[in-house]
Amino acid sequence: MIINHPLLGPRDSAEFVYLGDASLLNRPDPETASPKDWHDYGYLRDNPAGDLRELWFHEGGDRSMLVVTRNTLTHDITSVALARDVALKLGAAL
Amino acid sequence: MHDLKPITALGGTEPRIDTIGGVSLTEKPGIAFASVTARRGHEDACRAHLADVLEGPAPGPGKCRLHDPEAAFWMGPDQWMAGAPIDSHEDLAAQLKTRMGETASITEQTDAWVCFDLQGDRMEDVVELLCNINIRAMKTGDATRTSIHHLGCFVLRRDPANWVRILGPRASAGSLHHALLTAMKSAL
Numbered sequence: 001m002i003i004n005h006p007l008l009g010p011r012d013s014a015e016f017v018y019l020g021d022a023s024l025l026n027r028p029d030p031e032t033a034s035p036k037d038w039h040d041y042g043y044l045r046d047n048p049a050g051d052l053r054e055l056w057f058h059e060g061g062d063r064s065m066l067v068v069t070r071n072t073l074t075h076d077i078t079s080v081a082l083a084r085d086v087a088l089k090l091g092a093a094l
Numbered sequence: 095m096h097d098l099k100p101i102t103a104l105g106g107t108e109p110r111i112d113t114i115g116g117v118s119l120t121e122k123p124g125i126a127f128a129s130v131t132a133r134r135g136h137e138d139a140c141r142a143h144l145a146d147v148l149e150g151p152a153p154g155p156g157k158c159r160l161h162d163p164e165a166a167f168w169m170g171p172d173q174w175m176a177g178a179p180i181d182s183h184e185d186l187a188a189q190l191k192t193r194m195g196e197t198a199s200i201t202e203q204t205d206a207w208v209c210f211d212l213q214g215d216r217m218e219d220v221v222e223l224l225c226n227i228n229i230r231a232m233k234t235g236d237a238t239r240t241s242i243h244h245l246g247c248f249v250l251r252r253d254p255a256n257w258v259r260i261l262g263p264r265a266s267a268g269s270l271h272h273a274l275l276t277a278m279k280s281a282l
Contacts, residue, residue, distance in 0.1 A: 008238070015226075061239050061240070
């Protein structure tokens, strides 16, 4: 599987470490979150048969975190973005 | 009085040199390193400082700036590794910090890396056995991080183009040297 890194171009997925659902970027606000919010953030994930946004860490490359949209049925990758850009857009402190 | 003798990453008193089939592998102990990471909101100022030091633009993704005495390569977004001769720049991190101030976080890296120069006309045959980067597509001034022998290494293509510099984790210097030498014996 090839991941098209936004800065470095096509890279073998063996260079990356898989870090799970990209919803990890949406961490609840510690000032206001309830225990249920933390439970949902920590444990609940969708398991779609189709497009899934997920985090990949370029461990054998520039050490950036990427948000990769991958189809779980076909492994087609439709978009790749730097997680930093996605998080800054969300207003999260990363 | 103590009588301390400096040793290289491979444990010798002199840098190790191996030559196989016209390709040489040379341990390079004489380089000081410091990592430069722009602080948030100071990215442009940091880049300007770095350009000033390098007398040319700060390298972009996948590139290095080959320059004397200070050189640098891109490590990640707003992150670079700077290098310079240790004789004149043993305190490279402190020198850069004085110049860059609050625009960047700078960390001493000299003792974290081992540096090998691989040079010879069939250097590409060796590198393509070692890692999955497309060495034949890389030109002088290209730099990338890859895995060699399960170790995260930087590969810098230098001038002349039959020369690459490989930076790997110093604590695994012996393993990396073994991997490089084995690949040279296989390929050449």
